[in-house]
Amino acid sequence: MRLSKFTDYAVRICLYLAAHQDRIVPIAEMARAHDLSKNNLMKVAQQLIEGGFLESLRGRAGGVRLARPASGIRLGQVVRHMEGDCTIVDCGGCLLTGSCGLLEPFAEAQLSFYRSLDRLSLADALLMHPRTLGVLQRAAANDSATTG
Numbered sequence: 001m002r003l004s005k006f007t008d009y010a011v012r013i014c015l016y017l018a019a020h021q022d023r024i025v026p027i028a029e030m031a032r033a034h035d036l037s038k039n040n041l042m043k044v045a046q047q048l049i050e051g052g053f054l055e056s057l058r059g060r061a062g063g064v065r066l067a068r069p070a071s072g073i074r075l076g077q078v079v080r081h082m083e084g085d086c087t088i089v090d091c092g093g094c095l096l097t098g099s100c101g102l103l104e105p106f107a108e109a110q111l112s113f114y115r116s117l118d119r120l121s122l123a124d125a126l127l128m129h130p131r132t133l134g135v136l137q138r139a140a141a142n143d144s145a146t147t148g
Contacts, residue, residue, distance in 0.1 A: 001113055007082040009036060009044045014053065014078055018070035018122040019136035026063040032147075033139035044082075051081040066122070075125055076117035 016030050027045055031038040045064050048054040055067045066073065088106045091097055126133045 001088055001110065003079065004083065006040075006044050006047070007079055009034075009041060010048055010078055010082045011075070012036075013041065013045060013048065013064075014066070014070075014073065014122050015125060015132070016136055016139075017054070017064065017066045018073075018126055019133055020140060021066060021070060024057050024061065024063040024065050025140075029063075029140065029143050029147075032143055033136075047082065048078070051078075053078060053081070070122035070126065071124075073122045074118050075120045075122065076114045078122075079117055080114060 012034050013030055016033065017025055027041050028038050030036075031041050034041075045054060045056070049056055049064070049067075052067055053073060054064045056062065056064050088110050089102075091100070091103070094100070120128070126136075
């Protein structure tokens with residue numbers, strides 16, 4: 001299964017914010033940290049706000065933060081929200097439509113994929129590799145040193 005770029009960006013945003021739960025983070029900071037387009041990250045953040053994963057604060061000191069503690073947000077929830085209700089395979093126009101035995105195995109694989117992600121909170125994901133949290137926290141320190 002291949003995730004969309006926007007889902008990838010959503011996970012990056014959520015992990016970054018999980019590493020910085022103590023403050024409101026500007027979208028521009030995350031864009032610089034990940035070397036991504038600020039406009040694309042703004043679109044992704046808006047989808048995450050609509051899904052109840054993020055809160056936004058407007059104004060000069062504005063930005064985004066997690067709407068709930070990182071321990072209360074499951075990775076599977078974020079991915080499902082961003083990917084929507086789609087199947088692994090687009091069977092439209094296939095010769096085997098209505099006669100294919102692979103629909104059930106594909107559905108089981110997708111269910112397994114999401115169950116695996118549902119076991120991880122954002123807080124868990126930060127701890128999956130010993131350097132993840134430090135890298136994300138240093139990115140913010142480096143950003144403030146270069147922009148401040």
